[in-house]
Amino acid sequence: xxxxxxxxxxxxxxxxxxxxxxxxxxxxxxxxxxxxxxxxxxxxxxxxxxxxxxxxxxxxxxxxxxxxxxxxxxxxxxxxxxxxxxxxxxxxxxxxxxxxxxxxxxxxxxxxxxxxxxxxxxxxxxxxxxxxxxxxxxxxxxxxxxxxxxxxxxxxxxx
Amino acid sequence: xxxxxxxxxxxxxxxxxxxxxxxxxxxxxxxxxxxxxxxxxxxxxxxxxxxxxxxxxxxxxxxxxxxxxxxxxxxxxxxxxxxxxxxxxxxxxxxxxxxxxxxxxxxxxxxxxxxxxxxxxxxxxxxxxxxxxxxxxxxxxxxxxxxxxxxxxxxxxxx
Amino acid sequence: xxxxxxxxxxxxxxxxxxxxxxxxxxxxxxxxxxxxxxxxxxxxxxxxxxxxxxxxxxxxxxxxxxxxxxxxxxxxxxxxxxxxxxxxxxxxxxxxxxxxxxxxxxxxxxxxxxxxxxxxxxxxxxxxxxxxxxxxxxxxxxxxxxxxxxxxxxxxxxx
Amino acid sequence: xxxxxxxxxxxxxxxxxxxxxxxxxxxxxxxxxxxxxxxxxxxxxxxxxxxxxxxxxxxxxxxxxxxxxxxxxxxxxxxxxxxxxxxxxxxxxxxxxxxxxxxxxxxxxxxxxxxxxxxxxxxxxxxxxxxxxxxxxxxxxxxxxxxxxxxxxxxxxxx
Amino acid sequence: xxxxxxxxxxxxxxxxxxxxxxxxxxxxxxxxxxxxxxxxxxxxxxxxxxxxxxxxxxxxxxxxxxxxxxxxxxxxxxxxxxxxxxxxxxxxxxxxxxxxxxxxxxxxxxxxxxxxxxxxxxxxxxxxxxxxxxxxxxxxxxxxxxxxxxxxxxxxxxx
Amino acid sequence: xxxxxxxxxxxxxxxxxxxxxxxxxxxxxxxxxxxxxxxxxxxxxxxxxxxxxxxxxxxxxxxxxxxxxxxxxxxxxxxxxxxxxxxxxxxxxxxxxxxxxxxxxxxxxxxxxxxxxxxxxxxxxxxxxxxxxxxxxxxxxxxxxxxxxxxxxxxxxxx
Numbered sequence: 001x002x003x004x005x006x007x008x009x010x011x012x013x014x015x016x017x018x019x020x021x022x023x024x025x026x027x028x029x030x031x032x033x034x035x036x037x038x039x040x041x042x043x044x045x046x047x048x049x050x051x052x053x054x055x056x057x058x059x060x061x062x063x064x065x066x067x068x069x070x071x072x073x074x075x076x077x078x079x080x081x082x083x084x085x086x087x088x089x090x091x092x093x094x095x096x097x098x099x100x101x102x103x104x105x106x107x108x109x110x111x112x113x114x115x116x117x118x119x120x121x122x123x124x125x126x127x128x129x130x131x132x133x134x135x136x137x138x139x140x141x142x143x144x145x146x147x148x149x150x151x152x153x154x155x156x157x158x159x
Numbered sequence: 160x161x162x163x164x165x166x167x168x169x170x171x172x173x174x175x176x177x178x179x180x181x182x183x184x185x186x187x188x189x190x191x192x193x194x195x196x197x198x199x200x201x202x203x204x205x206x207x208x209x210x211x212x213x214x215x216x217x218x219x220x221x222x223x224x225x226x227x228x229x230x231x232x233x234x235x236x237x238x239x240x241x242x243x244x245x246x247x248x249x250x251x252x253x254x255x256x257x258x259x260x261x262x263x264x265x266x267x268x269x270x271x272x273x274x275x276x277x278x279x280x281x282x283x284x285x286x287x288x289x290x291x292x293x294x295x296x297x298x299x300x301x302x303x304x305x306x307x308x309x310x311x312x313x314x315x316x317x318x
Numbered sequence: 319x320x321x322x323x324x325x326x327x328x329x330x331x332x333x334x335x336x337x338x339x340x341x342x343x344x345x346x347x348x349x350x351x352x353x354x355x356x357x358x359x360x361x362x363x364x365x366x367x368x369x370x371x372x373x374x375x376x377x378x379x380x381x382x383x384x385x386x387x388x389x390x391x392x393x394x395x396x397x398x399x400x401x402x403x404x405x406x407x408x409x410x411x412x413x414x415x416x417x418x419x420x421x422x423x424x425x426x427x428x429x430x431x432x433x434x435x436x437x438x439x440x441x442x443x444x445x446x447x448x449x450x451x452x453x454x455x456x457x458x459x460x461x462x463x464x465x466x467x468x469x470x471x472x473x474x475x476x477x
Numbered sequence: 478x479x480x481x482x483x484x485x486x487x488x489x490x491x492x493x494x495x496x497x498x499x500x501x502x503x504x505x506x507x508x509x510x511x512x513x514x515x516x517x518x519x520x521x522x523x524x525x526x527x528x529x530x531x532x533x534x535x536x537x538x539x540x541x542x543x544x545x546x547x548x549x550x551x552x553x554x555x556x557x558x559x560x561x562x563x564x565x566x567x568x569x570x571x572x573x574x575x576x577x578x579x580x581x582x583x584x585x586x587x588x589x590x591x592x593x594x595x596x597x598x599x600x601x602x603x604x605x606x607x608x609x610x611x612x613x614x615x616x617x618x619x620x621x622x623x624x625x626x627x628x629x630x631x632x633x634x635x636x
Numbered sequence: 637x638x639x640x641x642x643x644x645x646x647x648x649x650x651x652x653x654x655x656x657x658x659x660x661x662x663x664x665x666x667x668x669x670x671x672x673x674x675x676x677x678x679x680x681x682x683x684x685x686x687x688x689x690x691x692x693x694x695x696x697x698x699x700x701x702x703x704x705x706x707x708x709x710x711x712x713x714x715x716x717x718x719x720x721x722x723x724x725x726x727x728x729x730x731x732x733x734x735x736x737x738x739x740x741x742x743x744x745x746x747x748x749x750x751x752x753x754x755x756x757x758x759x760x761x762x763x764x765x766x767x768x769x770x771x772x773x774x775x776x777x778x779x780x781x782x783x784x785x786x787x788x789x790x791x792x793x794x795x
Numbered sequence: 796x797x798x799x800x801x802x803x804x805x806x807x808x809x810x811x812x813x814x815x816x817x818x819x820x821x822x823x824x825x826x827x828x829x830x831x832x833x834x835x836x837x838x839x840x841x842x843x844x845x846x847x848x849x850x851x852x853x854x855x856x857x858x859x860x861x862x863x864x865x866x867x868x869x870x871x872x873x874x875x876x877x878x879x880x881x882x883x884x885x886x887x888x889x890x891x892x893x894x895x896x897x898x899x900x901x902x903x904x905x906x907x908x909x910x911x912x913x914x915x916x917x918x919x920x921x922x923x924x925x926x927x928x929x930x931x932x933x934x935x936x937x938x939x940x941x942x943x944x945x946x947x948x949x950x951x952x953x954x
Binding site: 329330331333349368369370373374377378381382385388389390391392393427428431432435436438439440442443444446450451452453454455456457458459462470472473 | 866
């Protein structure tokens with residue numbers, strides 16, 4: 001035919017969700033930033049030279065959640081209606097948990113994951129002069145609610 | 160004085176690098192996306208329903224590297240001069256490696272980490288319908304060159 | 319507990335509005351750019367060397383309104399449904415008035431303020447070669463309608 | 478009055494659509510990138526040195542559709558609910574077709590056009606080392622559905 | 637090896653330019669927006685209902701040039717040092733010409749093309765209520781200067 | 796000639812700076828957010844319900860400085876090399892001071908002004924539930940150094 005289609009099955013497309021129902025949906029994701037003892041002490045003591053690392057990370061996470069459709073090529077732009085980011089300094093580093101809420105047509109697990117990842121990036125940037133070996137690990141969705149599939153919990157399946 | 164300063168030591172600021180020397184710098188970061196057998200098989204077979212997951216992830220990573228100063232609050236805008244992203248499907252999921260190059264005033268380790276993370280987010284989005292339990296893990300800087308501190312390698316120290 | 323929480327009451331979060339009702343809302347904000355006589359004359363005569371300063375400012379304002387959630391960390395992304403920017407050259411400089419409309423879950427006063435401020439920035443940039451001392455002043459919300467709290471007018475309270 | 482209004486009829490504004498009805502709408506746009514024989518052969522053979530040009534163009538198009546309100550000053554931010562981009566290598570170059578879907582208050586023809594144009598830009602960038610004379614041509618809306626005006630087809634009028 | 641590499645030759649990457657020399661470079665691109673007689677008359681008469689279409693298009697073009705690395709996946713972020721956009725209303729529609737200047741490590745032809753395309757998109761958006769059949773055509777690089785390859789002119793080759 | 800040029804003297808363009816010298820430049824801008832007694836007390840007591848308002852404002856300001864070329868249509872993209880934002884709670888509200896540094900081809904006064912304005916917007920958003928009448932005032936450049944014109948200080952002229 002003169003055409004050289006890229007394999008049709010492999011061609012990326014943004015799936016049509018215009019007929020999906022608007023409903024309240026939430027997603028919670030978590031992750032951990034592994035840090036050395038010196039960085040943990042600086043975070044606990046509030047002595048990180050670049051400034052308030054936990055506040056920077058939290059705000060980076062909230063803003064990252066809003067930037068998800070810019071970062072993830074096939075993600076739908078979505079009305080992010082609520083974001084909570086919890087950062088806890090533990091002996092091994094910092095635990096991050098993010099919950100995103102919306103009333104829209106698709107789930108918000110990518111927004112929750114992006115929130116955790118940008119919070120982690122923001123944190124690593126703040127402490128990298130103290131610990132250049134920081135490692136972000138175990139970033140994953142823990143729980144989802146709403147939408148056609150209903151409740152999903154990690155390790156537990158749906159309902 | 161009538162002023163209530165936020166604790167001066169805690170106030171975030173973008174460190175001045177205007178007097179630092181322009182020099183060639185590189186950074187390599189890696190990470191892994193843990194996936195179930197079904198998702199790995201779909202990636203190997205090129206049968207991911209949303210499209211070419213590895214191409215999407217790679218491009219997401221390159222674009223993510225360029226968006227680093229938008230995502231990481233205190234990062235300097237930097238002239239990203241080269242980005243390579245390598246994705247390898249392994250039995251446990253996908254290994255990601257990114258190398259960023261610049262001739263500028265600061266290091267590019269945050270760009271390399273952001274590249275790996277956005278590639279990972281792009282990949283998770285492509286396969287999440289197959290594996291909602293995907294996990295991003297071990298995202299970290301492996302090596303840096305250039306700048307005042309010179310060569311740094313994970314686990315090995317400087318030179 | 320091994321945890322060092324940032325003071326919970328101080329942790330920034332994006333307030334959940336997913337349960338709020340979609341309704342028509344408007345907000346009007348105003349501001350003034352104080353300019354010297356030479357800059358005012360150039361605006362009135364259409365002789366600003368960098369080009370049509372009022373058109374640039376107006377478009378900057380409209381685009382700024384759309385960028386509000388990118389600029390204001392805890393702002394919800396919102397469906398901006400209408401923006402009008404009015405610029406009037408007065409003897410003291412330029413008066414800016416912006417009205418933003420939406421049918422969404424939260425008010426648009428931040429969008430109206432951002433619109434005025436980006437219009438002001440755009441204007442200052444156009445005339446700064448003529449008047450490096452330009453000053454933006456009295457940027458504030460004048461009126462809001464819609465939402466749970468209903469009508470609010472500056473200096474007058476609600477209804 | 479002391480005021481020098483810019484001609485009111487010429488002052489750009491974002492038209493208020495807050496009272497328009499949410500409905501399912503689609504728009505299809507097309508365009509062509511004219512390329513020389515060497516570039517066409519490289520695309521057909523998958524030997525473009527910078528990488529998979531068609532995948533890059535397709536993803537650029539999808540992301541471009543989402544960036545429409547950032548690029549087109551008076552465009553409303555809109556909930557893009559589905560994007561398909563089809564690229565076909567023909568003897569004269571590459572034909573691009575994009576269909577955008579939404580359930581929102583305004584049409585998506587600008588999103589479809591932006592999708593075609595950013596896909597074309599992405600493609601030109603990939604092959605410009607082979608063919609610096611690439612030309613993007615005949616970018617236009619082919620068909621629209623939904624909204625108050627209903628169905629519109631190029632050259633055929635409404636229904 | 638257990639690895640399933642995407643075909644190495646097809647993997648998109650941002651080419652390293654860190655070793656290229658900073659030099660003054662320019663690129664000029666042109667394009668045309670084909671419009672019906674009614675739209676041309678409205679542009680000539682300054683009676684486009686949405687506002688000053690040519691000013692909006694020009695500003696959209698300048699801003700688009702700055703957004704090139706956001707839109708074109710493998711483009712290097714570049715220091716755009718000067719942009720001129722010329723719009724001329726002709727009987728067939730609007731002719732657009734854009735010249736971009738930089739002192740940086742890569743050419744600016746993609747910036748010039750993006751400038752023309754976003755100006756065209758901005759213009760189409762302004763007149764689409766008058767002419768829904770607007771067509772953007774013949775968008776191409778006319779001339780480049782600077783860099784390793786030196787002067788290039790369309791149809792004429794290098795020097 | 797068949798052409799209807801927009802008045803050439805009025806056509807906005809980004810001034811060419813490619814031939815300007817790279818040099819160290821700084822700019823300091825200030826502004827004030829006028830707030831009622833209740834909001835001032837909440838800031839002093841750290842009891843703003845939405846979270847740490849001063850940290851959010853500071854980070855918004857730093858990120859805003861980096862977004863200047865996105866917001867101000869004719870601003871050159873510039874390598875922001877350092878940003879400091881100082882927020883002081885006073886009886887009348889909050890005083891903001893921002894200093895931006897670069898080693899680049901143009902001044903950074905627009906970056907300093909944008910920094911103050913986005914910090915102010917971020918602050919107003921945090922306290923608007925307490926004080927919907929917040930007003931941003933006296934946003935202006937205080938001092939510039941570097942570049943061809945050298946030192947400039949508000950009210951004092953150059954040197």
